[in-house]
Amino acid sequence: MGTTQPETVPEPKYWHLKTVIGEALDSEFAVGEILPNERELAARFGVARATLRQALDQLELEGRLQRRRGVGTTVAPPRVGVDVSTSPNDWPGAGGDAWQAADCTLAVPPAAVARALDTEGDETVHIVRRLLVTHGRPVAAELLYVPAPSVPDLSAIDAPAGATRARAVLRELRRLTLDGQDRAVELGSARADDARELDRLPGAPVLVVTTRYFSGGRTAAASVATYRADTCRLTFGDAGDLEIRQPSRRRAC
Amino acid sequence: MGTTQPETVPEPKYWHLKTVIGEALDSEFAVGEILPNERELAARFGVARATLRQALDQLELEGRLQRRRGVGTTVAPPRVGVDVSTSPNDWPGAGGDAWQAADCTLAVPPAAVARALDTEGDETVHIVRRLLVTHGRPVAAELLYVPAPSVPDLSAIDAPAGATRARAVLRELRRLTLDGQDRAVELGSARADDARELDRLPGAPVLVVTTRYFSGGRTAAASVATYRADTCRLTFGDAGDLEIRQPSRRRAC
DNA sequence: GAGTGGTCTAGACCACCCT
DNA sequence: GGGTGGTCTAGACCACTCC
Numbered sequence: 445m446g447t448t449q450p451e452t453v454p455e456p457k458y459w460h461l462k463t464v465i466g467e468a469l470d471s472e473f474a475v476g477e478i479l480p481n482e483r484e485l486a487a488r489f490g491v492a493r494a495t496l497r498q499a500l501d502q503l504e505l506e507g508r509l510q511r512r513r514g515v516g517t518t519v520a521p522p523r524v525g526v527d528v529s530t531s532p533n534d535w536p537g538a539g540g541d542a543w544q545a546a547d548c549t550l551a552v553p554p555a556a557v558a559r560a561l562d563t564e565g566d567e568t569v570h571i572v573r574r575l576l577v578t579h580g581r582p583v584a585a586e587l588l589y590v591p592a593p594s595v596p597d598l599s600a601i602d603a604p605a606g607a608t609r610a611r612a613v614l615r616e617l618r619r620l621t622l623d624g625q626d627r628a629v630e631l632g633s634a635r636a637d638d639a640r641e642l643d644r645l646p647g648a649p650v651l652v653v654t655t656r657y658f659s660g661g662r663t664a665a666a667s668v669a670t671y672r673a674d675t676c677r678l679t680f681g682d683a684g685d686l687e688i689r690q691p692s693r694r695r696a697c
Numbered sequence: 698m699g700t701t702q703p704e705t706v707p708e709p710k711y712w713h714l715k716t717v718i719g720e721a722l723d724s725e726f727a728v729g730e731i732l733p734n735e736r737e738l739a740a741r742f743g744v745a746r747a748t749l750r751q752a753l754d755q756l757e758l759e760g761r762l763q764r765r766r767g768v769g770t771t772v773a774p775p776r777v778g779v780d781v782s783t784s785p786n787d788w789p790g791a792g793g794d795a796w797q798a799a800d801c802t803l804a805v806p807p808a809a810v811a812r813a814l815d816t817e818g819d820e821t822v823h824i825v826r827r828l829l830v831t832h833g834r835p836v837a838a839e840l841l842y843v844p845a846p847s848v849p850d851l852s853a854i855d856a857p858a859g860a861t862r863a864r865a866v867l868r869e870l871r872r873l874t875l876d877g878q879d880r881a882v883e884l885g886s887a888r889a890d891d892a893r894e895l896d897r898l899p900g901a902p903v904l905v906v907t908t909r910y911f912s913g914g915r916t917a918a919a920s921v922a923t924y925r926a927d928t929c930r931l932t933f934g935d936a937g938d939l940e941i942r943q944p945s946r947r948r949a950c
Numbered sequence: 951g952a953g954t955g956g957t958c959t960a961g962a963c964c965a966c967c968c969t
Numbered sequence: 970g971g972g973t974g975g976t977c978t979a980g981a982c983c984a985c986t987c988c
Contacts (some may be wrong), residue, residue: 454983456957459899481973492959497974502886502900513974514967523883629882630776630930631902633755645975646712647755649884649902677883680933707964709976734954745978750955766955767986898956 457491461499464489469508469519479509479517505649507674526576526583526671528627528653529680535622535657536574536588536667537614543586545610547573553589560656560666563591570595572610575641576669583676585641586669590617594664620664626656629678638670649673710744711751717742718752722761722772732762732770758902760927777831779924781880781906782933788875788910789827789841789920790867796839798863800826806842813909813919816844823848825863828894829922836929838894839922843870847917873917879909882931891923902926 465485479485486496500517503509510520537543549571553561563569569591576584595616632652639646650670657665671678718738732738739749753770756762763773790796802824806814816822822844829837848869885905892899903923910918924931 458957462900483973492961494960495958498957505884505902506886507884511974512967513965514972516973525881625934627933628778628930629904629933631758631760631884631904631926633759647715649758651882651884651904673884677881680880680882681878711976736954745980747979748977751976764955765986766984767953769954 458495458498458502461489461491461496462502465499466503466508469503473519475519475521477519479519481516504674510674520675523675523677524578524581524583525679526578526676527680528678535614535618535620536586536655536665537611538618542578543574543576545572545574545607545614547607548605548610548613549573557589557666557668560654561589561591561663567591570613572613574610576671581675582642582672584669584671585638586667588614588665588667590665594620594659594662617665620659622664623658623660625658628654630654631673632670634670642670642672644672644674651676651678653678711748711755714742714744714749714752715755719756719761722756726772728772728774730772732772734769757927763927773928776928776930777834777836778932779829779831779836779929780933781931788867788871788873789839789908789918790864791871795831796827796829798825798827798860798867800860801858801863801866802826810842810919810921813907814842814844814916820844823866825866827863829924834928835895835925837922837924838891839920841867841918841920843918847873847912847915870918873912875917876911876913878911881907883907884926885923887923895923895925897925897927904929904931906931 473479480488482493482496482500486493489496500509500511504511504520507523508520509517511517537545550568551571552558552566553563553569553571558564558567561569569589572588572590574586574588575582576586590613595613597616597619630652632650634642634644634646634648634650636646638650639648642648642650651673653667653669653671655667655669656663657667726732733741735746735749735753739746742749753762753764757764757773760776761773762770764770790798803821804824805811805819806816806822806824811817811820814822822842825841825843827839827841828835829839843866848866850869850872883905885903887895887897887899887901887903889899891903892901895901895903904926906920906922906924908920908922909916910920
């Protein structure tokens with residue numbers, strides 16, 4: 445007798461599981477609904493818990509699940525679009541951006557940042573920490589590196605550190621004319637401090653957006669912003685409603 | 698006696714391992730160099746192979762390692778910058794873009810794409826498949842969806858399918874005036890077909906760039922491009938040399 | 951055939967959240 | 970205290986590459 449499937453390469457179990465569960469999410473679950481726990485799901489599908497977790501890991505990476513230790517696994521809402529397109533002549537903190545300045549310190553930046561800033565390796569810069577919160581959830585943490593020469597009149601300013609000083613640095617920065625900017629997006633994993641602020645575990649996947657700000661032929665500032673890759677989608681130019689994903693799902697009740 | 702560390706939360710082993718190996722990569726290995734195999738590394742660090750793999754998984758996610766089944770684990774070169782910033786009035790395939798048109802079919806698009814195109818659910822569209830190769834390596838695969846009304850004069854064209862027809866669709870598309878475009882970037886995992894073209898395993902992390910092209914008040918086309926997240930970095934506006942990463946490493950000999 | 955990374959198992963213990 | 974997800978182990982077998 446002939447074989448119906450000539451040369452089958454067996455599909456990994458976790459991959460098949462991911463497909464099955466993914467389809468179930470679309471048809472049988474509403475956003476926010478809680479799934480059976482991992483031990484039960486594993487038993488139900490007849491696999492080891494580690495294998496089931498491999499499937500859930502993927503679904504979480506795709507932003508379709510949300511897992512919280514001690515609580516459970518829930519169906520994630522669609523990713524929220526975060527507009528990262530700036531008019532090429534906007535400094536950070538200009539106009540109505542939703543970032544919250546959190547802190548400001550003076551320190552030597554990592555070597556890679558120093559290189560981007562064209563500063564010497566041991567030169568201290570202002571480091572402004574900001575947080576982006578939308579819909580009540582933290583979605584991004586940013587470090588903005590500002591060499592002292594970019595904000596020459598800062599010395600007389602009020603606060604020595606903290607949010608007040610952070611806002612002062614941003615305000616001083618806006619006095620420069622911005623000639624242009626540069627941007628790159630890549631995948632990374634959350635460092636411990638970012639993870640804490642983003643309410644995730646260290647190592648969680650993040651989208652890292654690095655930006656250089658040019659003024660007067662120099663790199664006047666640079667920023668490294670880490671966005672939660674599970675819950676958000678970076679949009680450029682008003683693509684906030686763009687949503688290419690699985691079939692539309694039922695809303696939470 | 699007092700405890701020197703008041704309330705220590707033990708750092709996971711794999712996290713510590715990742716740090717240790719990451720530092721070793723910077724100081725003791727050159728790009729392209731092959732690491733000891735996983736069983737030996739696990740033994741050397743006194744952990745189970747699964748734990749070691751968790752650390753390597755992270756380093757691979759960050760683009761610092763490259764693993765190939767049957768071959769071994771090598772130190773990855775720095776991510777290659779791929780410029781995805783388009784002049785707002787450029788159609789895909791215009792001017793000197795490096796994409797290779799591979800194929801063209803006529804099919805009903807996924808529901809989410811149909812929604813983005815404002816077409817009815819059962820309407821067939823041209824689907825152009827393209828591949829982006831830089832430095833001899835495939836870095837991205839794209840599906841471009843073009844509703845038939847966007848390329849009205851296509852019917853008389855030569856080839857019924859294949860690369861020739863793909864180029865014909867792109868050529869016809871360029872006859873429209875492009876009013877603007879939209880863009881979003883998010884994290885995804887490679888589908889089986891994309892994975893094959895990108896020389897990765899299914900489920901590998903990818904950066905998904907979705908673009909809508911507007912013309913004459915309509916969405917004239919939409920594309921979904923998947924970029925290898927391990928090997929590339931999306932750049933906007935000439936940030937090709939921007940590289941915020943770990944300390945610079947030695948080059949391959 | 952030997953060696954590599956990829957998948958899978960069946961357990962164990964831990965950190966965290968809720969009640 | 971009971972339940973959840975997160976970490977870890979010590980194995981096993983498989984798919985792939987290269988010699």
